[in-house]
Amino acid sequence: QVQLVESGGGLVQAGGSLRISCAASGFTFSSFAMSWYRQAPGKERELVAHITNTGGSTNYADSVKGRFTISRDNAKNTVYLQMNSLKPEDTAVYYCKVVIPLVVGWYDYWGQGTQVTVSS
Secondary structure, eight states: OOEEEEEOOEEEETTOOEEEEEEEESSOGGGSOEEEEEEOTTSOOEEEEEEOTTSOOEEEOTTTTTTEEEEEETTTTEEEEEEOSOOGGGOEEEEEEEEEEOSSSEEEEEOOOEEEEEEO
């Protein structure tokens, strides 16, 4: 079955850096685009970054452009999010997601999330 397991979250001071990871299993990782989302308390979940299956194209939310970098290692079935120049407003639970097509329609698979807390 599809599994996504995030890790690497923690507490960091404003201006600091953190790299979070998402280990995938149960599907052909190199065939699917991957995304990172985040959800802050009292707010809706929002898209942070997206990467195509080969890693050849990436997209970012305006709020993180120039500070965050999404990457992937298809040999390790892992997607990463390097977060630099962190701000208190980056505090959230970060989730990775993959969309996998079904016979009819598709299904969104999510990890359990990893907490990132940025102190001022």
